Amino acid sequence: MKPVIGIVAKHYYNDHKRLETFIRDEVEQAIFDNGGIAIGILPPNEDKIKASSDWKEQLTTAEKHNLYEAISLCDGIILQGGGYADEYECFIAKYCHDYDIPILGICAGNQNMVRALGGTISRIEGLKHDSDDAYVHPIKINIDSKIYRIIGKEETMVNSRHNNYASNPGPLKITAYSDDGIPEVLEDNQKRFYVGVQFHPESLIKRDESMNKIFVSFIDVCSQYKNEKK
Numbered sequence: 001m002k003p004v005i006g007i008v009a010k011h012y013y014n015d016h017k018r019l020e021t022f023i024r025d026e027v028e029q030a031i032f033d034n035g036g037i038a039i040g041i042l043p044p045n046e047d048k049i050k051a052s053s054d055w056k057e058q059l060t061t062a063e064k065h066n067l068y069e070a071i072s073l074c075d076g077i078i079l080q081g082g083g084y085a086d087e088y089e090c091f092i093a094k095y096c097h098d099y100d101i102p103i104l105g106i107c108a109g110n111q112n113m114v115r116a117l118g119g120t121i122s123r124i125e126g127l128k129h130d131s132d133d134a135y136v137h138p139i140k141i142n143i144d145s146k147i148y149r150i151i152g153k154e155e156t157m158v159n160s161r162h163n164n165y166a167s168n169p170g171p172l173k174i175t176a177y178s179d180d181g182i183p184e185v186l187e188d189n190q191k192r193f194y195v196g197v198q199f200h201p202e203s204l205i206k207r208d209e210s211m212n213k214i215f216v217s218f219i220d221v222c223s224q225y226k227n228e229k230k
Contacts, residue, residue: 001226002035002036002037002223003035003036003037003075003076003219003222003223003225003226004036004037004039004073004074004075004076004222004226005031005036005037005038005039005074005075005076005077005078005219005222006039006040006041006070006071006073006074006076006077006078007023007027007028007031007038007039007040007041007077007078007080008041008077008078008079008080008088008089008092008109009021009022009023009040009041009042009043010022010023010043010080010082010084010086010089011043011048011084011086012082012084019046019048021040021042021043022082023040023080024080024081024082024202026200026202026203026205027078027080027106027202029202030201030202030205030212030215031078031215031219033205033212033215034212034215034216034219035219035223036076036219036222039073039074041067041070041071041074041077041092042070043086043088044059044063044064044066044067044088045059045063045088048084048086049086049087049088050084050085050086050087051085051086051087051089051090051112051115052085052115053115053119053120053121055087055090055115055116057087057091057094058087059087059088059091063088064091067088067091067092067095068095071092071095071096071101074101075102075222075223075225075226075229076101076102076103076104076193076218076219076221076222076225077092077096077101077102077103077104078103078104078105078106078109078218079092079093079103079104079105079106079108079109079110079112079113079196080106080107080108080109081106081107081108081109081161081162081200082107082108083108083163084108085108085111085112085115085121089109089112090112090115090116091116093105093109093112093113093115093116093117094116094117096194097113097116097117097188097191097194100191100192101192101225102191102192102193102194102218102221102222102225103193103194103195104193104195104196104197104214104215104218105186105195105196105197106196106197106200106201106202107161107162107197107198107199107200108162108164109196110166110186110196110197110198111164111165111166111196113172113186113194113196114166114168114169114170114172114186114196117170117171117172118170118171119166119168119169119170119171119172120166120167120168120170121164121165121166121167122164122165122167123163123164124162124163124164124165124182127180127182129160129161129162129163129165129178129182130160130161130162130163131159131160131161132161133159134159134203134204134207135157135158135159136157136158136159136160137157137158137160137178137179137180138155138156138157138158138178138179139155139156139157139158139176139177139178139179139184139185139199140154140155140176140177140179141153141154141155141156141175141176141185142174142175142176144175145173145175145176145185145187145189146175146187146189146193146195147175147176147185147187147195147197147214148175150213150214150217151210151213151214152210152213153210156210157208158178158184158199158201158204158211159199159200159203159204160178160198160199161199161200162198165182165183165198166183166186166198169183169186171188172186172187172188172194172196173186173187173188173189174186175187178198182198183198184197184198184199185197185198192221192224192225193217193218193221193222195214195218197214201214201215202215
């Protein structure tokens with residue numbers, strides 16, 4: 001049985017100003033291409049509730065139980081990128097941390113993992129990290145880290161599409177930096193897989209083995225977790 005990976009869908013307003021949800025095709029394809037089954041975890045309500053660094057849980061009991069049921073179907077969770085941070089994303093990140101459920105955060109997903117554990121997110125001032133280029137800058141990787149064990153290199157090139165960053169990672173450990181000091185990978189090595197990346201590996205998996213290895217490793221851990229739950 002393949003591991004089931006829940007992609008947390010995000011709210012957005014369409015061209016008619018009606019609220020909808022989305023899941024990026026690149027993220028789901030990265031899961032399918034590396035041996036997982038992708039399903040969506042939908043927002044528990046129709047309201048956008050912005051998550052800030054002083055995030056507090058605001059979901060109703062029914063909304064929380066709906067998320068518990070959805071998460072219980074999964075062997076791992078991905079918090080995808082996207083400019084808006086919603087409260088339920090932080091709730092899911094905190095729940096995965098509390099119960100040691102494998103989770104990978106991408107860009108804004110990484111930032112929501114930080115918010116969930118009491119860290120701080122800040123705007124980038126005077127720095128250009130928002131680019132459509134395939135590769136934008138290198139990152140330097142701590143050899144004593146999960147991301148080093150996954151990629152096997154002390155430096156690699158990444159893309160970069162963000163305006164915010166983790167100015168205070170809270171209890172998470174910064175294990176990779178960009179060349180201008182922006183944290184690029186955050187981890188909790190006490191967990192099975194609690195890793196956030198500030199870049200978008202899903203956009204590079206077809207051309208960059210290092211980026212694909214992130215999904216290979218994550219899905220492998222999710223498969224092990226699935227077997228442990230039996």
